[in-house]
Amino acid sequence: MNQIAIDVGNTRTKYAIFKEAKLIVTDELQDAASLLKLIANYSIKEAIISSVRFLPDQEINPLSGLQKVIWLTAATPVPVTNKYGTPRTLGMDRLAAVVGASYLFAGQDVLVIDAGTCITFDFIDRKQVYYGGSISPGLTMKFKAMHTFTGKLPLVEQAEASVAPLIGRNTIECLKSGVFNGTLAEVDGIIAEYKKQYPDLTTVMCGGDAPFFENNLKARIFAEPNLVLMGLIHILNYNV
Numbered sequence: 326m327n328q329i330a331i332d333v334g335n336t337r338t339k340y341a342i343f344k345e346a347k348l349i350v351t352d353e354l355q356d357a358a359s360l361l362k363l364i365a366n367y368s369i370k371e372a373i374i375s376s377v378r379f380l381p382d383q384e385i386n387p388l389s390g391l392q393k394v395i396w397l398t399a400a401t402p403v404p405v406t407n408k409y410g411t412p413r414t415l416g417m418d419r420l421a422a423v424v425g426a427s428y429l430f431a432g433q434d435v436l437v438i439d440a441g442t443c444i445t446f447d448f449i450d451r452k453q454v455y456y457g458g459s460i461s462p463g464l465t466m467k468f469k470a471m472h473t474f475t476g477k478l479p480l481v482e483q484a485e486a487s488v489a490p491l492i493g494r495n496t497i498e499c500l501k502s503g504v505f506n507g508t509l510a511e512v513d514g515i516i517a518e519y520k521k522q523y524p525d526l527t528t529v530m531c532g533g534d535a536p537f538f539e540n541n542l543k544a545r546i547f548a549e550p551n552l553v554l555m556g557l558i559h560i561l562n563y564n565v
Contacts, residue, residue, distance in 0.1 A: 327367045330557035331360075332418060333376035335442040337533075341554035342367050346562060351551055361387040373397060373561040375417040375553065395561055397421065404563045406454045416445070418553050419458075423449040425556030426529050429549065434523040436516065437552070440532035442466060444508070446515055450523075461511065464534055467504045488541055509541055516544040 331354065332339045341351040342363065350367075354360060363369065364387055371393040374385070388394050395401060397420070399412040405427050409415050419439065426435045427449055436458075437447045443466065446458040462470065465483050472480035481500050489506055493499030520526045528545070530538055531552040539548040549555070 326371065327369045328371040328373075328558060328561060329363065329367075329369045330554045330561065331372065331374045332421070332553045332557065333374065333378060333380060334418065335377055339554060341551055341558070342369065343558045346558060348551060348555070348558075351554060357384050357387055360384075364388075364391070371561060371565065373557045375421050375557055377416055377418060393561075393565060395564055397557065397560060401560065402564055403560050404453070405449060406452075408454060409457045419445055419447050420455070421553045421556035421560065422531060423447050423455045423556070424559050425549070425552040425554075427453050428555070428559055429552075430527045430529065433527045434525060436519050436526055436528045438512065438528065438530045438532075438535075438538070438546070439553070440464075440530060440534040440538055444512070444532075444534075448519065459515070464504055464508060464537070467508070468500065471500060471503075487537070505537075509538070512538060513543050516542075516546075 328343045330341050330343065338354040339351065340354045341348050343349065370391060372388050372391050373395040375397045397417040399415065403420065403424055405424055407420070422437045422439055426437045432451050434450050439445045440463065442463050444461045444463050447455070448458050449455045468481045468483055471478050478500065479496065481497060489501035490498060491502060491506060493502040516528055527547065529547045529549055529552060531549055535548050535550060539546060
């Protein structure tokens, strides 16, 4: 049976189609028409959706004819123990990511880092107990914040994250140094603090900016761009 997992983020929507829990295709989802075409072409029967924003009815109407559709919420049963203090305010993409990590790295303490609009850090222990973590501004958000909340700092158009010189020689270079080098130091530092408490820690990263961190962090990490989608499909199968 073919299933589809849909992750609606702040800036883009991704999907993955699975057959017998094996990923066969993934891409960005453009609109309702493309979703309808996917459902027909792959004979999709079941779906799960995680969204961090409101979705108009016209965007999701193509799902109405499926055998089973799960909207991931705080009330959805999941195959991990969730000890987050305010589950109703927890981003469902964060929950899906730790579920995905618990399957990929079963029996391990795992730090999940999602580098997107925000950078989220989430910890799940080797007994599959999820506790929470932290949330920090992402790269683009930092550039926009400095431009928005100051009088003269320009907006850096972040076409692609890249290593910046430590000592900026002009304002643009200084902004890039602060954001890129500062965020690398932040992420490396947080990983190091976790490893003090969990020496055998495994770190896995996903999100749109993950390639930048994968190439430039000092810490050893695993990159899995489809972690949220993999977690979603495990949650779907846990509920069928």
